[in-house]
Amino acid sequence: MGTVAEEIFSKKLSRNVSAGEIVLVDIDVTMSHDNTTPLAIKALRNTGKPLYDKNRIVVIFDHVQPPASVESATLQKEVLEFIKKEGIKNFFREGICHQVLVEKGFVIPGRVIIGGDSHTCTYGALGAFGTGVGSTDIGVSYATGKNWFRVPETFYFDVKGSFAKGVYPKDLILKIIGKVGARGATYKACEFGGETIENMALGDRLTLTNMAIEMGGKTGLIKTDKVTENFLKSRGYPYTEIVPKDPDYEKVFEFDVDDLTPQLAVSPRVDNVYPVEKYAGTEVDEVFIGTCTNGRIEDLEIAARMFKGKKLSPLLKTIIVPASNEVYFEAMNRGYIKIFMDAGAMVCNPGCGPCIGRHQGVIAPGDRALTTMNRNFIGRMGSDKGEIIIASPATAAATALTGKITDPREVM
Amino acid sequence: MGKIFRFDDDVNTDEIIPGRYNVTTDPKALAEHCFFEVRPDFSKTVKTGDFIVAGENFGCGSSREHAPIAIKASGVKAVIAKSFARIFYRNCINIGLPIMISDELYDLVQDEEEIEVNLKEGRIKILKTGKEVRSQGFPEFILKIIDAGGIVNFLKNHDIGELEDGI
Numbered sequence: 001m002g003t004v005a006e007e008i009f010s011k012k013l014s015r016n017v018s019a020g021e022i023v024l025v026d027i028d029v030t031m032s033h034d035n036t037t038p039l040a041i042k043a044l045r046n047t048g049k050p051l052y053d054k055n056r057i058v059v060i061f062d063h064v065q066p067p068a069s070v071e072s073a074t075l076q077k078e079v080l081e082f083i084k085k086e087g088i089k090n091f092f093r094e095g096i097c098h099q100v101l102v103e104k105g106f107v108i109p110g111r112v113i114i115g116g117d118s119h120t121c122t123y124g125a126l127g128a129f130g131t132g133v134g135s136t137d138i139g140v141s142y143a144t145g146k147n148w149f150r151v152p153e154t155f156y157f158d159v160k161g162s163f164a165k166g167v168y169p170k171d172l173i174l175k176i177i178g179k180v181g182a183r184g185a186t187y188k189a190c191e192f193g194g195e196t197i198e199n200m201a202l203g204d205r206l207t208l209t210n211m212a213i214e215m216g217g218k219t220g221l222i223k224t225d226k227v228t229e230n231f232l233k234s235r236g237y238p239y240t241e242i243v244p245k246d247p248d249y250e251k252v253f254e255f256d257v258d259d260l261t262p263q264l265a266v267s268p269r270v271d272n273v274y275p276v277e278k279y280a281g282t283e284v285d286e287v288f289i290g291t292c293t294n295g296r297i298e299d300l301e302i303a304a305r306m307f308k309g310k311k312l313s314p315l316l317k318t319i320i321v322p323a324s325n326e327v328y329f330e331a332m333n334r335g336y337i338k339i340f341m342d343a344g345a346m347v348c349n350p351g352c353g354p355c356i357g358r359h360q361g362v363i364a365p366g367d368r369a370l371t372t373m374n375r376n377f378i379g380r381m382g383s384d385k386g387e388i389i390i391a392s393p394a395t396a397a398a399t400a401l402t403g404k405i406t407d408p409r410e411v412m
Numbered sequence: 413m414g415k416i417f418r419f420d421d422d423v424n425t426d427e428i429i430p431g432r433y434n435v436t437t438d439p440k441a442l443a444e445h446c447f448f449e450v451r452p453d454f455s456k457t458v459k460t461g462d463f464i465v466a467g468e469n470f471g472c473g474s475s476r477e478h479a480p481i482a483i484k485a486s487g488v489k490a491v492i493a494k495s496f497a498r499i500f501y502r503n504c505i506n507i508g509l510p511i512m513i514s515d516e517l518y519d520l521v522q523d524e525e526e527i528e529v530n531l532k533e534g535r536i537k538i539l540k541t542g543k544e545v546r547s548q549g550f551p552e553f554i555l556k557i558i559d560a561g562g563i564v565n566f567l568k569n570h571d572i573g574e575l576e577d578g579i
Binding site for chain 1: 422424430432437468472473474476481498502503506507551553571572575
C-alpha cells in the first residue's frame, strides 16, 4: 500500500514498507561507467571480498568514449582488465548508460537499480526504483549484492493539459524545477502523473524522471501503464504492474501545460528558469543536442524536421550526439543523420558528448552554449568562464538555425 | 582547532572537482584540483585539520566520489553544513569523511575564523566568541559505518547484514 516508491520496496521485501523506514535490499542491477567504475573496483578490492554476482553488474563506457586522453585511456584499461578477469558479460560501449540500460531490458518495473551516476533516477519512467550513488556504494553491491536505503517520502506532480506547438516535456520539467528549486525535493521521490503524463511516450517520460535529481530528488517515478507495457512487451522483456495504492503524498504540485511556453535555464543553476522569449536574440557559440535527457529518437526527430533543407553557420559549433547506437541506427534509417550533416552539424558517436566537459565540444572562455543537457553548472562543459543554457531540442534547433537564442515557435 | 573555509548554499560537485580533473583515482592528485575554479587558493592554503562550513545542499549534482575524496585528501577534518545533497551525504559516510549538520553554525561564523570540533560528541566551539553549537546526531546504523571509518572498513570485519541490527 502506498506511493510508487513504497510499492516497489514493499514488493521487494514482501511486507508493507513505509516512507522513513531504512531497509537493506537485494540490488537487481548495479551499473557504473568509465568515470565511476575505477573507484568501485578499488572499493571492492579494499573490502577483501570477492564479487558477489557478476550477472547483476552492468558496466558502460560512455562518458569519454573513445578515450580522449592518456589518463582516461589508462583508467579504462584498468576497468577492461577487471571485466575480463571477473568475466562480466554485461559490458557495453554503444551509448549513454541510462539509454542503453533501458534498451537492453535491464530496467524492469519493480526492480531496484543503483548506478554510479546521479541520473540513474531516470529508470523510474518504467516503474523501477533507480537511484544514483557513489563508487563505494557500487563496490558495496559488488561485494554483497545488497545495499541500504531510506524509503523516501514522495512529492507528486499532477500534470494536466496538452502541449502547444513548439512546447515539449523538457519545457515542463524545467518549469517544475524552476518552481520547486534546486534543493526543493532533496531526498524525495518525485512521482509524475496525471493526464499529460498518461498521454506521454516513454522517451519523453524518461526526460522528466532524468531531471528529478536537479531538484534534489532521490528518484523520479511514473506508475506503469499501457505505454510501459507496450514498450517492454514489444522488446520481449517482462512486465509487472507497479501502481500507487492509496498513496500518502508529502506534497502535491499541480501543473497545467496548456499555457506553457518554451523555457530555458540559464547559467549557473538549473532552477534559473525563464521563458525563452526573455533571452531571445542572445548570441550563442555552440548548440548541443544529445545526452540522457534529450538524445533519443523523439528529440532527433524534432531537430531533423527543423534542419531539413537548411544550412547552419559554420561559425557556430552545432553538435549532435545520439544517445545510443540504437538511436543512431534509427536516425540513419529515417534519414536524420543525412539531414544533420547536409545542414552542417557535427554528428558524434553515441555517448555523453560534451556534457562531461572533456571532449566533443568543450567550450572556451567567453563561449555561450545552448544545450539539451540537464546541468548548467560552471565549468561543466569546459572553461569556467563559459556559459551553459539548457533548453528543449526544439529551442536548441531553432537557436542553431539563427545563431541566436530563438523561440522554436517562430521557426517551426 | 582549525580554520574555516566558508561556502554558500548549493555548492555542486562540478565546483568541488570539475569533470575534466576526474581523470585519476589518486586522492592527492584530486586534492590538487579541489575547488580549483571557485576558490583557486584552496588547495594551496588548506591545512590538515581545517574545516569546510557551508549552507544548504552541499555537494549537489553528480555522484562523483572524486569530490569527497578530494576534500578528504586536502586534510579537511569535517564538512559542516546546514544540509547535504543525498548522494554526497552517502559518499562521505561511506569513505569516512566526517560531516556534521548544523543549522546554526553557518550564520555565526565568517571565512577563515577558527573553530574547535568534537566529532564524537557533535560539539562545535567558535573560538572568537566562545559560543558552542551542537550538530544533529546520526541514526544508529550510520554510526556503525562512521565508527568503522567507512563502509569498506566495516565490510572488512562484518557482514552487511549486521547493519540491519542498527536499523
